[in-house]
Amino acid sequence: MSWLHDMALINSLYIVAFALFIYGLMQMRGPRTAVAGNWVAAAGMGLAVAATLLIEGMGNWLLIGLGIAIGTVISIPAAYRVKMTAMPQMVALFNGLGGGAIALISWAQFRDTAGYAHEPVHAVIASLFAALVGSISFWGSLVAYAKLQELLPGRPMTLGRAQQPVNLAMIVAAVAAAIVITTGGASGWWMIALLAAAAVVGLIVVLPIGGADMPVVISLLNALTGLSAAAKGIALDNTALIVAGMIVGASGSILTSLMAQAMNRSIPAIIAGGFGGGTTTPSSSGGSDRPIRSTSAADTAIQLAYASKVVVVPGYGMAVAQAQHAVKEIATLLEAKNIDVSFAIHPVAGRMPGHMNVLLAEADVAYDQLTELDESNSAFPQTDVTLVIGANDVINPAAETDPASPIYGMPILTVHHSQSVIVIKRSMSPGFAGIDNDLYYNPKTTMLFNDAKTATTDIVEELKQL
Structure with missing residues (x-):
């Protein structure tokens, strides 16, 4: 054998x-x-x-x-x-476990080789890099999981003015420990110090990041885990780890860049934190003092039934209420009336990349009904009714019209160009970005205040009566 x-x-x-x-x-x-x-x-x-x-x-x-x-x-x-609504948490947790495993393997290699004695310099450097990045990814992913699971507040949590000095001090401490270990003869406490300093970096870098940036954070942490795995593969001379880690690291880096572009945010600005999860900030055009128009499930059903083209815009509110199956039933009933129905998907809707696609696929929505940002925006001027279900920041016109808005310049779904807009939402509370939404006060917009599952189920029953 x-x-x-x-x-x-x-x-x-x-x-x-x-x-x-x-x-x-x-x-x-x-x-x-x-x-x-x-x-x-x-x-x-x-x-x-x-x-x-x-x-x-x-x-x-x-x-x-x-x-x-x-x-x-x-x-x-x-x-x-795990529920489909909790998929982002699971992705964050599983990704973190990968980084944690790499950090522990580095520690085990340090112990088994008597502090990297007689190990090639390139292998020592690669192993220490893997330990540092793996530990950051593990602890950062735990914070992301806790925020998504609402074990921690979704708002930015910072150390105030001490935030950046502490970040820098911990990074310097980790690098210093790595240098001492590389010189040889270091005790195991130096390796523990490196892992501990990296753990603090992972915690205090992700804690200040608000819920609005969480999809990008998950993607970035995934890329870091991949890079740590590739480095560990170099240290262990394991081809499988090198290739798999580089694929994960490269794809995660590309996805992180695309997600940041979709939010018109730079990656350094996201790492700096402070965006999302706060309280509502009145816009420059008047905030909550402006009038809004309310509607009912019955009126919504009538408006949908007499449209020629309907676009559904899903958001995290649909995910929380697990309303995707009722949304699919609305689409089926409208299609039976020869109404053109499509779904406009924003790349950062929800709490992880592709969150809405996963939920709608679970409800058996046809893939060719899902349209991306550019295609959706070109269709809105010819759309009779746009039905927004639990989306918020990704449809806020302030991104185009208000230079003072923190989301100004972020590519959005331009639903305000539709002939009519119906927004299903529990209240007028802000989204993750913590800012007021000008769309709600647009004369073409009506608000259906209810839980997404209850509202869509009521619309289904009303459509069946027409």
Whole structure:
């Protein structure tokens, strides 16, 4: 059975695994093929793990098997039980665990090699980088999870004027510990100091970031986890970790850049925090003193039923209320009346990239009904009724009209160009950005105040009567 440990065989398995990684990632570009792409990439990872375990002298098989068993017992039931509305939290948590695992592996390597004694310099530097970034990703992801799960307030939480000095001090401390370790002969306390300083950086960098920036933060932390894995692969001379980590790091970095562009925010500004989760700030045009128009489920149903083209704009309010199935039923009833129905998806709607797409796919909304930002905006002037369900900041005209607004310049869904707009919302409370929404006071807008699930269910019943 010595052929099982042949490196040519192992490298061949790695090549097949990497091909599956790349093909699976390509499949994830669109909602039609994303599920299949996920399975393909998972098969690639399974093959890469199997190939790694074939390396001679890999380790204690009992501990490896025990670890796999414990992870399987915990993760599969948790993944099955998680609600679609809680998917961002799960993504943040799972991503954080990846970074934490890399940090612990670096610590284990430090201990097993007697403080990196006789290890090549490049391997030591790569391992310390992996420990630093992995620890930041782990603790930062825990904060993101706690904010999304509402265990912590969604508003920015800062140290005031001490914020940046503390950030800098912790980074300097972590780098200093890494330099001491690299010189050789350092005790294990220096490694613990590095991990602890990185942990503080992860905590205090993410705490000041408000809910409006959370989709970008999740993507950025995912990229950091990938980079730490790639660095750990260099330290351990493990090809699978290098390739998988670089794919995750590169794709996460690209996604982070695209998400930041979609919010007209720079990544340094997002890291600086302070955006989102505050109290409402009256706009320059008058704030809440302006009149609004209310409507009912019955009137909404009538208006929808006599339209030729309807666009639905989903937001986090739909996710919280789990109203996606009722929304799908509204679309089905309108289509039965030969009404053109589509869904306008903003890239940062919800709390993670693709959040609305995932929810609507769960409700069996056809993929070709989902339109992206540019396509949606070109269609609004020809739209009779736009039905907004729980969206807020991504439809605020202040992004185009109010230079004093913190979201000014952010690309939005220009629903105010529709002939008529109906907004389903529980109250006039602001969105994550904490600012008033000028759309609510537009003469073309009517407000249906209710929980999204209750409101959409009532509209369904009214449509059935028409």
